[in-house]
Amino acid sequence: MQLAREFRRADWRRMLSEMSASELGEWGDFFRKQSFGDIWLDAQISTLKSLMVQMVSGERIPADDFSLVTDDRVIPERTDEELMHLGEGISGGMRFGPDC
Numbered sequence: 001m002q003l004a005r006e007f008r009r010a011d012w013r014r015m016l017s018e019m020s021a022s023e024l025g026e027w028g029d030f031f032r033k034q035s036f037g038d039i040w041l042d043a044q045i046s047t048l049k050s051l052m053v054q055m056v057s058g059e060r061i062p063a064d065d066f067s068l069v070t071d072d073r074v075i076p077e078r079t080d081e082e083l084m085h086l087g088e089g090i091s092g093g094m095r096f097g098p099d100c
Helices: 002-006 012-017 021-033 036-057 080-088
Strands: none
Touching: 002 012, 002 021
8 A cells, every 4th residue: 555655546456456476575675675755755855955056046056965865876986905904893804815
């Protein structure tokens, strides 16, 4: 019913009958992590803030700069030094490498 509400469909039984079991399971996993409502609300507020700044100052700032939702797909690049330092912090960890 939550999925039908997010898609604004009143006929949730029909929507459920049109879905396969695997699709329903994937949507269930997705909703455990996040819901559409949070993302849409953040997008609307960040767009509104961006438009307000543009009206007042004349500068065009992307709405992403005002977003509170972080993008989990972005993986920061780490140097070898950082990775070695992080590996040393693991309890019981030992660094093996060539002797210099």
